[in-house]
Amino acid sequence: MARRRIRMRRVREVLRYHFEQGLSNERIAGALSMSKGGVHNILSRFKLNGLAWPLPANLSDSELERGLYPPQAGSSELPRAVPDVDYIEGELRRPHVTLELLWREFVESHPATMSRATFYRFVRQGLPKDVDLKMLHKGGDKVFVDFSGDGVEYIDRNTGEIHEAPLFVASWGASSYTFARALDGEDMEQFVRIHERAFRYFGCAPHALVPDNCKVAVIHPNRYEPQIAALYEQFGKHYQVAILPARVRAPKDKAVVESAVGFVQRYILGRLRNRRFFSVQEINEAIPEILERLNDEPMQAYRGQTRRQRYEALDKPFAQPLPAERFVVCAVKSDATVAPNYHVRFDDHYYSVPHHIARQKVDIYLVGNIVEIYHDGVHVTRHLKQPGNFGYSTKDEHMPSNHQFVRGWSKEWFIDKAGHIGMWTAEAVKLIMKRHRHPQQGFNSALGVLNLAHTYTPQRLEAAARRAIHFRSLSTKSIRTILEKNLDAQPLEQPKQYCLDLTALKHENVRGPQYYTSNQGE
Structure with missing residues (x-):
């Protein structure tokens, strides 16, 4: 069997390091993860076959x-067409393109030159070391996000x-544009x-x-059904972007962004490292210039292409356009x-939360016309934004079981x-x-008064x-x-300081003192 030959992309790098940078065989081998024998073989063949540097463009x-x-003399070997791995890699990053399709197109143009298995093997060997054929990201498909392990120091x-x-850090999967x-x-x-x-x-x-499974993005990491933070989920819906947290204990899911980070x-x-900053704003004023240089830096593994060039060719043409309206956290x-x-007050309206977090602290976000409420970093509920009229928005599931039957509470209902x-x-x-600023704040006290009728007679409760x-001691x-x-059995003279306005309480359902007097004989 003929010995497997080194791909030509690697050969060009060996020649460039040798002729342009004057590196030793050992340093070239280290830079390209090759053996010293492999480097020596390439340079020997180059000299033996009378080739000259620089190579024709x-x-x-x-x-x-x-x-x-x-x-070799007497050999039946004929020059054969070989796949262009750079072209194949670019095509594989396009939507709906598979290696099977590219192989079929290749053999149609070059019949009887390469079997399917040989084609696949050739492509795998020709791809850069950091590219996994199974994890090859389609153009425009994914952006990987994460926080750098090390931050930037600043002085207060x-x-x-x-x-x-x-x-x-946010990095595109296909181009690594960052x-x-x-x-x-x-x-x-x-x-x-x-x-x-x-x-x-x-x-x-x-x-x-x-995203990585950081707490701010993923409330409950799970390999199969992670729970996404609600505000982040709303952001995804606004841009029609799926949120796909990197799977727990699946390091290949995060290879792109971890490499970018x-x-x-x-x-x-x-x-x-040698600059002194006094605010985050100063840091962010310094980053853009360096970021532009990063995205314009030629990448050795991609024949000198930059992240920006690959982004323009691979990701941007297949990405989604931005909607006309931004996603805005209004307040x-x-x-x-x-x-x-x-209930918690926001913009002069009261919104319910699960009853078990009464008296605790929450964070409230207004996103468009949606009020999002978080407790201890976890999303607990959302409501439609209501006018600031000191009204109440209450969800049945937030009530304790003994309160849910009173969904229609109002001042008039209690009276x-x-x-x-x-x-x-x-x-x-x-x-x-x-006594309360808003009647509904006194509903619990009012309910307590009504419940006394289950224990005491109406006459006693009236007294x-x-x-x-x-x-003037008004409480349950x-x-x-x-x-x-x-x-209540002790005699009480009609109070001089308080006169009951009977006309204001005249109602067919309101019972006066004569009701109990006329019914005592029954």
Whole structure:
């Protein structure tokens, strides 16, 4: 069997290092991950066959191969066509193109030259070392995002403290075209905003985003069904981009971005190492110039092509156009306290959250007309934005089980229910709710008064309500205490300081004192 020949791309690199840079065989072998014997063989053949440097500009790989490996005398070997691996790699990154299709096209143009297995093997051997044929990313398909392990240090002018700003990196799968920017934190708002900035830098959007399983992006990492942070998911929907977190314990999923992150750390952070910064803004003013140089740096593994050139050829033509409207986080309210009635105020309206986080802190984001609420970094609910009229938006599933039957609570509902007991009870409930800035804030107290009717007779509850009004001690606890200590049985003169407006309470369902007097004999 003939010995496998070294691909011509590698041969050209060996010759360039030898003739242009004057490197030794050992250094060339180290730079190209070859054996010293392999380097020596190439240079010997080059000299033996009378080839000259520099090579003609129009010399093809096939012609160079025939020059280095001419058919031996008496050999039946004929010059044969070989696949152009650079062309094949570019085509494989286009949507809907497969290696099978390219092989069929090749044999149609060059019949009886190469079997399917030989074609596949030739292509695998010719691809750069960092390209896995099975993981070859389609153009315009994916952008990989991650935070650099090392950030950029800056000094707080006021305190002299040294802080480290994390570095966000986004890299296209096919071209490795990269965006980078420093942040002053890794919270959800900044995470979404930096994606928006990255898309505007690219001028287009991918079909999928592949974030690392950082907590800000993925609430519950799972190899098969990860739970995406709601605000990040909304961002994806706005741009029609699928969010595909890198699979847990699947290192190949993150190879592109981890490679990009490592390169960015060396390229950008290394060039900033001797500079002193006093804010994240100063850092970000320094990064763009270096980032442009990074994307315009020729890549040895791709015959001197730059990331920008590959992006323009491979990713941008197949990416999605950006929508006319940006994804805007309109407002943010951090560390808002949930009220005991499991509602939180935002822009003069009250929105419910799950009852078990009452009295705790939440973060609120307004995205378009959607109110997104997070607790401890985890999305708990969303509501449609309502006018700032101090109204309430309540979801049934947020209520404790013993509250869900009262979905229709209102000031009138409580007064009407209290009127079935009597006018003094109705007045007490009315005054209890009036004590609160908004009636609904007194619903729990009003409900407590109504529930006393399950234990005590309407006559006693009426007397207790009247006594509570007399002493201006209006609360469920006060009325219950009056009943428990039988104070409602003690005579009470009509209070001079408070006169009940009976006309205001006149209602067919409101029972006056005569109701109980007329029914005592029954």
